Amino acid sequence: MVNKIALSTIERIDMNQATTNECVKAEAVATSLHGLETPCLVLDAARMERNVARLRTRLGDLGVALRPHLKTGKSVEVARRVMDSPRGPATVSTLKEAALFAAAGVRDMIYAVGIAPTKIAQVLALRAEGVDLAVVLDTVEQAEAVAAASREAGTAIPALIEIDCDGHRSGVLPTDKAALLGIGRALEQGASLRGVLTHAGGSYAARGAEALRQCAEDERRAVVAAATILREAGLPCPVVSMGSTPTAHSATDLAGVTEVRAGVFVFFDLVMAGIGVCRIDDIALSVMATVIGHQRDKGWILVDAGWMAMSQDRGTSKQAVNQGYGVVCDITGKPYPDLIVADANQEHGIITVRPGSSGTLPDLAIGDRVRILPNHACATGAQHHRYHVVRGADSTVEAEWPRFSGW
Amino acid sequence: MVNKIALSTIERIDMNQATTNECVKAEAVATSLHGLETPCLVLDAARMERNVARLRTRLGDLGVALRPHLKTGKSVEVARRVMDSPRGPATVSTLKEAALFAAAGVRDMIYAVGIAPTKIAQVLALRAEGVDLAVVLDTVEQAEAVAAASREAGTAIPALIEIDCDGHRSGVLPTDKAALLGIGRALEQGASLRGVLTHAGGSYAARGAEALRQCAEDERRAVVAAATILREAGLPCPVVSMGSTPTAHSATDLAGVTEVRAGVFVFFDLVMAGIGVCRIDDIALSVMATVIGHQRDKGWILVDAGWMAMSQDRGTSKQAVNQGYGVVCDITGKPYPDLIVADANQEHGIITVRPGSSGTLPDLAIGDRVRILPNHACATGAQHHRYHVVRGADSTVEAEWPRFSGW
Numbered sequence: 001m002v003n004k005i006a007l008s009t010i011e012r013i014d015m016n017q018a019t020t021n022e023c024v025k026a027e028a029v030a031t032s033l034h035g036l037e038t039p040c041l042v043l044d045a046a047r048m049e050r051n052v053a054r055l056r057t058r059l060g061d062l063g064v065a066l067r068p069h070l071k072t073g074k075s076v077e078v079a080r081r082v083m084d085s086p087r088g089p090a091t092v093s094t095l096k097e098a099a100l101f102a103a104a105g106v107r108d109m110i111y112a113v114g115i116a117p118t119k120i121a122q123v124l125a126l127r128a129e130g131v132d133l134a135v136v137l138d139t140v141e142q143a144e145a146v147a148a149a150s151r152e153a154g155t156a157i158p159a160l161i162e163i164d165c166d167g168h169r170s171g172v173l174p175t176d177k178a179a180l181l182g183i184g185r186a187l188e189q190g191a192s193l194r195g196v197l198t199h200a201g202g203s204y205a206a207r208g209a210e211a212l213r214q215c216a217e218d219e220r221r222a223v224v225a226a227a228t229i230l231r232e233a234g235l236p237c238p239v240v241s242m243g244s245t246p247t248a249h250s251a252t253d254l255a256g257v258t259e260v261r262a263g264v265f266v267f268f269d270l271v272m273a274g275i276g277v278c279r280i281d282d283i284a285l286s287v288m289a290t291v292i293g294h295q296r297d298k299g300w301i302l303v304d305a306g307w308m309a310m311s312q313d314r315g316t317s318k319q320a321v322n323q324g325y326g327v328v329c330d331i332t333g334k335p336y337p338d339l340i341v342a343d344a345n346q347e348h349g350i351i352t353v354r355p356g357s358s359g360t361l362p363d364l365a366i367g368d369r370v371r372i373l374p375n376h377a378c379a380t381g382a383q384h385h386r387y388h389v390v391r392g393a394d395s396t397v398e399a400e401w402p403r404f405s406g407w
Numbered sequence: 408m409v410n411k412i413a414l415s416t417i418e419r420i421d422m423n424q425a426t427t428n429e430c431v432k433a434e435a436v437a438t439s440l441h442g443l444e445t446p447c448l449v450l451d452a453a454r455m456e457r458n459v460a461r462l463r464t465r466l467g468d469l470g471v472a473l474r475p476h477l478k479t480g481k482s483v484e485v486a487r488r489v490m491d492s493p494r495g496p497a498t499v500s501t502l503k504e505a506a507l508f509a510a511a512g513v514r515d516m517i518y519a520v521g522i523a524p525t526k527i528a529q530v531l532a533l534r535a536e537g538v539d540l541a542v543v544l545d546t547v548e549q550a551e552a553v554a555a556a557s558r559e560a561g562t563a564i565p566a567l568i569e570i571d572c573d574g575h576r577s578g579v580l581p582t583d584k585a586a587l588l589g590i591g592r593a594l595e596q597g598a599s600l601r602g603v604l605t606h607a608g609g610s611y612a613a614r615g616a617e618a619l620r621q622c623a624e625d626e627r628r629a630v631v632a633a634a635t636i637l638r639e640a641g642l643p644c645p646v647v648s649m650g651s652t653p654t655a656h657s658a659t660d661l662a663g664v665t666e667v668r669a670g671v672f673v674f675f676d677l678v679m680a681g682i683g684v685c686r687i688d689d690i691a692l693s694v695m696a697t698v699i700g701h702q703r704d705k706g707w708i709l710v711d712a713g714w715m716a717m718s719q720d721r722g723t724s725k726q727a728v729n730q731g732y733g734v735v736c737d738i739t740g741k742p743y744p745d746l747i748v749a750d751a752n753q754e755h756g757i758i759t760v761r762p763g764s765s766g767t768l769p770d771l772a773i774g775d776r777v778r779i780l781p782n783h784a785c786a787t788g789a790q791h792h793r794y795h796v797v798r799g800a801d802s803t804v805e806a807e808w809p810r811f812s813g814w
Contacts, residue, residue, distance in 0.1 A: 037502075037525065037526065039814055040814065071754075094754060113711060113754045114709065117774045118444065139701070141773040141774075164702075169752060170700045170702070293545055293549075294546070295577070307786070308786075346478060348520065367523060383813075385812075405790070
């Protein structure tokens with residue numbers, strides 16, 4: 001009961017915040033990037049729309065549904081632009097996302113992090129409000145807890161068994177028939193086995209189109225094999241869910257798969273560009289910053305976006321091109337050649353030319369604005385409360401969209 | 408004008424959020440850690456109070472004032488426990504911090520990130536409300552902008568010249584007499600030269616008590632030398648401000664210094680323990696998480712605290728002991744031997760025994776709770792909206808304190 005109260009209170013806080021943020025928009029939204037205070041998060045709607053259309057077309061051609069992961073945007077406005085309909089389907093990474101998107105009308109969600117028994121009450125509360133929220137698990141203990149809670153509530157909670165397709169995180173091996181059947185049968189004692197789900201997290205380390213295609217095929221084979229084991233044992237398995245942005249953009253055959261999940265495809269980022277699934281000029285998210293100083297003898301420009309604004313994600317540090325804390329663009333979003341945020345403190349970013357490159361430091365004065373492309377859109381977005389929406393190189397701010405964080 | 412409106416609107420949002428958070432406390436606060444949902448931020452008030460008393464006593468013995476940096480806590484409740492009085496003095500890293508702490512009664516602050524010209528209007532707005540907010544700068548351009556805005560507003564904005572004591576970030580070299588006098592004289596055309604300020608960021612890389620003491624002495628000498636140059640030229644320099652948690656805890660002589668700034672000392676963290684300025688059991692901040700799975704053949708325990716809850720700070724990766732994403736403790740805050748969060752995804756943490764150690768994996772079942780000590784308290788705290796306050800090993804939650812984020 002405490003859980004249920006806490007959840008609805010948290011919901012109210014965030015809806016309050018969203019509402020108050022809307023007041024900002026009505027009252028004092030800047031009409032141009034030049035009028036905004038920095039650091040702030042800028043979203044290029046034209047790039048976002050192009051990114052969404054690209055994956056939709058691709059999956060449509062392959063004949064599978066898209067269940068976008070809303071953890072990247074954490075915004076009702078962004079969610080509405082990536083989902084097929086305002087009701088979903090969608091994927092979430094926290095129950096707070098589930099509650100807030102439910103309040104905005106989303107009715108078909110998978111909470112794609114292994115369920116903790118104490119969280120089942122919150123799942124039931126959302127289901128009681130008419131939300132088809134499914135959970136994910138990979139142990140008999142979790143399946144028994146979900147089944148017991150289902151019996152007690154008199155409603156079958158749907159659950160997907162997580163499959164480990166590449167050894168990078170959670171999940172049952174697709175060859176582990178005993179575990180699959182044990183979990184499936186435990187669920188069927190009151191809960192509902194909805195299917196299998198996997199995520200090729202290992203694809204982030206793949207290099208080259210053929211390696212990515214192979215990751216996608218391995219992911220597909222793993223999850224389809226698990227579905228086959230369950231079905232051959234007479235268990236239901238209507239949903240066969242796979243996905244990651246790299247594999248969603250690289251799969252050439254999705255036979256046996258019913259849906260693909262992906263999150264970061266909506267904005268893309270430098271890690272995705274480094275993997276090769278997008279170009280730098282597909283990246284829709286950036287952090288606008290202001291020049292606050294120079295160390296001219298060192299070739300440094302200091303800006304007011306440090307790791308608090310960029311996040312500490314250094315995902316490109318293991319890639320062929322290390323982008324530091326981000327690639328520096330002018331205020332229209334056009335990258336300066338070889339200019340990166342090489343180091344960062346909490347509220348300071350240090351811009352330099354990439355070591356070993358032929359780039360030259362641009363002539364930026366105190367007060368000039370830049371936009372910095374992030375390594376990881378999910379991580380950078382999470383540091384901000386709102387998106388300032390622009391369209392292409394036009395610096396007109398066409399909207400301000402709230403985003404939420406926390407649990 | 409837009410700036411001023413935007414600032415007060417942001418203030419209202421956050422005060423609203425704080426107020427609504429207070430409702431959570433009144434309505435549904437869990438009385439025990441066992442009743443909280445995870446991941447969540449736990450603050451051990453006994454450790455915090457001991458940490459604050461330790462630095463206060465130390466600086467009292469050295470005869471200098473403490474100007475705590477409120478960026479670590481980003482909380483009115485924490486601020487009141489680190490400041491000498493509810494009015495300050497204090498240091499802030501953003502103008503949002505300045506505005507929110509001003510609304511809570513703080514009247515003496517330094518905004519310790521180089522001022523951008525577009526932000527001066529916000530500084531003036533806070534000063535007009537009776538807040539003695541000083542700015543920091545290191546260029547003649549900034550000094551001229553602050554002086555011009557002061558003249559226009561008919562009020563002298565106080566500014567401190569940032570001194571570069573160790574080459575790690577911003578600031579004028581303490582030997583650069585021309586720059587110091589140029590900035591000082593530009594300020595005196597309408598603004599007010601309040602003094603000099605430095606931060607020994609390089610101390611984070613120092614190893615051993617003697618190296619730390621030397622960092623503190625270098626920091627002191629740099630800022631006192633700059634003050635001397637200004638005073639000898641007939642310019643005022645009432646404030647001589649230095650500080651970082653490592654040097655504040657290592658200085659043995661602060662002659663010529665008027666105040667010390669430090670932030671992370673209030674909570675401490677694994678980076679500070681690695682440097683040697685605190686022990687693991689001084690760390691007051693932790694993230695509570697729930698076990699959501701196992702990969703037994705790999706020796707992994709999965710929990711629901713990933714990098715979103717811990718931050719991606721990997722500050723201990725360059726230290727003698729790499730603590731991964733954090734040190735794992737039981738729910739009372741006692742560390743398990745050699746147990747760390749070795750890897751993390753957005754909402755998943757992977758707990759393992761430290762590679763090469765003799766630790767053994769504890770027998771933790773699905774649903775069990777752990778507490779994870781962070782690498783960097785400022786970064787981890789920033790991922791959360793509230794502190795759940797406990798005292799020592801007692802799992803009773805004695806309060807819930809809101810914290811804010813963003814700009």
